[in-house]
Amino acid sequence: MSNQDSEIPVVLTGQHYTTGNHAAAEGSIAAGCRFFGGYPITPSSEIAEHMALRLPKINGNFLQFEDEIASIAGVLGASWGGVKSMTATSGPGYSLMVENIGLGLMTETPCVIINVQRGGPSTGLPTLIGQQDIMQARWGSHGDYEIIALSPSNVQECFDLALEAFNFSEQYRLPVTLLMDEVIGHMSEKLIVPPKEELTIISRKKPTDPPDKHLPYKADDSLVPPMATAGEGYRVMVTGLTHDERGYPDLSPEAQDKAVRRINDKIRLNKDKIIKLEEYMLDDAKTALVSFGTSARAAKGAVNRARKKGIKVGLLRLITLWPFPDEKIDQLADQVDKIIIPEINYGQVTREVERAVHGKTEVKGDFRLGGAIHTPQEILKEIERN
Amino acid sequence: MSEEEFQLIEADAHPLDGYLREGRIPHIFCPACSLGSVTNILIEAIKEAEFDRKKISVVSGIGCTGRIAGYLNFDSFHTTHGRAIPFAIGLSVTDPERKVIVISGDGDLFAIGGNHFIHAARRNADITVICVNNFNYGMTGGQAGPTTYVGQYQTTAPYGAVEEPFNLPDLAASCGAVYVARWSALDVRRMKDSFTEALLKKGFTFVEVLGSCPTTFGRRNQLAEGKKILEYFKEKSEIQHGADTKTVRIDKDSQIIVGKFVDIKDKKTLTDHLMAIQRMSKATGKKG
Ligand SMILES: Cc1ncc(C[n+]2csc(CCOP(=O)(O)OP(=O)(O)O)c2C)c(N)n1
Ligand code: SF4
Numbered sequence: 001m002s003n004q005d006s007e008i009p010v011v012l013t014g015q016h017y018t019t020g021n022h023a024a025a026e027g028s029i030a031a032g033c034r035f036f037g038g039y040p041i042t043p044s045s046e047i048a049e050h051m052a053l054r055l056p057k058i059n060g061n062f063l064q065f066e067d068e069i070a071s072i073a074g075v076l077g078a079s080w081g082g083v084k085s086m087t088a089t090s091g092p093g094y095s096l097m098v099e100n101i102g103l104g105l106m107t108e109t110p111c112v113i114i115n116v117q118r119g120g121p122s123t124g125l126p127t128l129i130g131q132q133d134i135m136q137a138r139w140g141s142h143g144d145y146e147i148i149a150l151s152p153s154n155v156q157e158c159f160d161l162a163l164e165a166f167n168f169s170e171q172y173r174l175p176v177t178l179l180m181d182e183v184i185g186h187m188s189e190k191l192i193v194p195p196k197e198e199l200t201i202i203s204r205k206k207p208t209d210p211p212d213k214h215l216p217y218k219a220d221d222s223l224v225p226p227m228a229t230a231g232e233g234y235r236v237m238v239t240g241l242t243h244d245e246r247g248y249p250d251l252s253p254e255a256q257d258k259a260v261r262r263i264n265d266k267i268r269l270n271k272d273k274i275i276k277l278e279e280y281m282l283d284d285a286k287t288a289l290v291s292f293g294t295s296a297r298a299a300k301g302a303v304n305r306a307r308k309k310g311i312k313v314g315l316l317r318l319i320t321l322w323p324f325p326d327e328k329i330d331q332l333a334d335q336v337d338k339i340i341i342p343e344i345n346y347g348q349v350t351r352e353v354e355r356a357v358h359g360k361t362e363v364k365g366d367f368r369l370g371g372a373i374h375t376p377q378e379i380l381k382e383i384e385r386n
Numbered sequence: 387m388s389e390e391e392f393q394l395i396e397a398d399a400h401p402l403d404g405y406l407r408e409g410r411i412p413h414i415f416c417p418a419c420s421l422g423s424v425t426n427i428l429i430e431a432i433k434e435a436e437f438d439r440k441k442i443s444v445v446s447g448i449g450c451t452g453r454i455a456g457y458l459n460f461d462s463f464h465t466t467h468g469r470a471i472p473f474a475i476g477l478s479v480t481d482p483e484r485k486v487i488v489i490s491g492d493g494d495l496f497a498i499g500g501n502h503f504i505h506a507a508r509r510n511a512d513i514t515v516i517c518v519n520n521f522n523y524g525m526t527g528g529q530a531g532p533t534t535y536v537g538q539y540q541t542t543a544p545y546g547a548v549e550e551p552f553n554l555p556d557l558a559a560s561c562g563a564v565y566v567a568r569w570s571a572l573d574v575r576r577m578k579d580s581f582t583e584a585l586l587k588k589g590f591t592f593v594e595v596l597g598s599c600p601t602t603f604g605r606r607n608q609l610a611e612g613k614k615i616l617e618y619f620k621e622k623s624e625i626q627h628g629a630d631t632k633t634v635r636i637d638k639d640s641q642i643i644v645g646k647f648v649d650i651k652d653k654k655t656l657t658d659h660l661m662a663i664q665r666m667s668k669a670t671g672k673k674g
């Protein structure tokens with residue numbers, strides 16, 4: 001099923017006017033995704049629908065599973081089948097996936113999960129925005145692990161960060177979450193898809209030693225082991241149990257220490273390469289906004305308005321939400337008198353910022369619960385309030 | 387570990403020709419458990435079917451039976467409880483030449499994983515599913531499950547189970563499985579033949595093996611010592627190839643009907659459908 005001479009273009013180079021959901025689907029395809037397994041849920045379904053249309057044309061496969069648990073299990077299976085794979089969902093579906101996201105973390109399986117967030121808890125606000133799944137993305141599955149989650153603020157970034165999510169997942173061997181939100185998913189904007197040659201595509205490192213010498217969970221200094229997949233003669237042994245370098249179950253505290261430390265440290269060690277931030281007018285700022293996703297758009301508008309009034313405000317936009325940019329926030333705390341966090345939840349990123357400032361500056365959340373976005377004027381008012 | 391030790395473990399000089407991961411033996415199965423022999427029979431069937439070993443993947447869920455995948459020296463996957471089937475589908479569709487075998491327990495495949503089983507059968511996914519039905523949850527200490535028969539004693543059915551059990555061959559057949567057979571752990575040769583047939587057939591093939599679990603099933607149901615369960619199977623079972631699956635339900639003290647019940651020819655599989663979609667998508671001018 002992998003005929004390379006397909007005439008249908010894989011990368012749709014050129015200028016488009018499209019939605020965040022479609023852009024994320026195209027970014028995934030450009031990254032090399034050839035398997036999508038999913039279950040319909042608003043506001044993410046357009047990603048599945050677009051993949052159903054596009055993947056078969058480029059020798060990929062789309063499967064609508066019976067639920068989200070099956071979807072993520074199928075995605076992990078496809079990844080071990082040697083194919084870049086993904087799913088897309090929203091909060092209720094992500095909730096069903098978390099056990100198998102843990103399997104992906106423990107077995108170091110590259111894949112991408114898009115969560116187009118809506119308001120929760122529970123069925124919540126099916127058609128309206130929320131940014132309430134930040135902590136779920138971090139801690140949704142049980143156990144100790146590090147995770148990568150990226151948050152786009154415009155349609156172009158949906159494409160770019162979907163591709164980046166695949167690159168990170170392949171490079172560091174873990175499920176990566178693209179945390180979109182309903183507004184970004186459904187808004188239409190300009191998207192420029194670069195020529196294929198200009199895209200950086202990363203694929204999992206392959207073993208170079210022969211199968212009879214290969215230790216599938218032995219890593220070099222990068223802490224990321226090369227990945228043999230099914231059908232390559234390596235007779236891979238994959239288990240969610242604590243395992244040794246052979247992949248064999250080893251239920252000793254020593255094996256747990258070694259395995260779990262490494263899957264955490266491979267992300268901690270590379271934090272600086274994973275954390276992406278946008279700094280906007282921060283140089284001389286006395287007040288900083290920290291925001292992400294859709295909220296960061298209004299935050300930027302508020303900075304522009306405040307600057308016109310001569311107020312020294314800047315924005316730190318979190319493109320990477322996890323790992324959290326502790327050091328950057330700590331530096332910011334030395335510089336500014338106040339940090340305001342506009343977010344569409346009841347304080348999830350605010351709590352992280354509070355932790356990271358070490359009491360050095362005032363931290364204030366500017367919360368909307370799900371269903372509504374901030375206006376720049378509202379955030380400006382928050383800035384002007386002492 | 388040193389390189390020599392590692393090579394020793396992986397050496398292909400065992401009677402089973404390196405089909406077992408020798409570094410993982412001894413296995414965890416209790417004395418007189420049938421899972422060891424089912425593992426051997428599966429290996430015999432894989433050998434007989436003469437697949438390219440690289441093209442075989444074995445997937446299990448969680449449970450005593452779920453440990454089998456990890457003992458086999460193929461690409462093997464020990465996944466989460468109930469999710470072996472969708473994981474296997476992901477493996478299967480990414481290489482139409484891959485033979486994917488799911489082997490797991492009754493609780494794993496029909497309680498927590500029941501939804502996946504019925505949909506995989508409906509889709510005619512290209513996988514072979516083997517269920518070792520030991521009438522209870524062995525690994526977690528003998529709780530009742532979806533195949534526990536009325537009147538059976540288990541830790542969570544201390545007064546005797548009251549719910550109707552699944553009739554697994556009938557469930558599989560009615561959901562669209564193209565091959566359905568049942569054997570008891572005693573029917574070594576016929577089980578092997580059925581495994582081989584199921585492996586060689588395209589589409590969703592299913593074999594139920596009635597397993598002997600003296601530890602957590604037998605002990606509570608007057609079938610504790612060594613071969614008691616096998617003797618019980620011998621006494622009660624009757625071969626009826628082609629039996630109407632509606633008639634093969636297992637009740638307390640009932641006859642146990644074994645045999646090959648379903649063998650359907652030429653039904654399009656999930657792989658066939660996905661390939662057809664690829665052809666259609668390229669033929670239509672549909673944008674995108
Ligand atoms: C999500 C989840 N729930 C519960 C368990 C605990 N658990 C492990 S094995 C098992 C039952 C296994 O029964 P069965 O599939 O019949 O396998 P057997 O041990 O009898 O071979 C359960 C409930 C688990 N591992 N994961
Ligand atoms: S508990 Fe039962 S099924 Fe599990 S290993 Fe022991 S005898 Fe076998």
Ligand SMILES: [Mg+2]
Nearest residue numbers: 491492520522
């Ligand atoms: Mg069981």
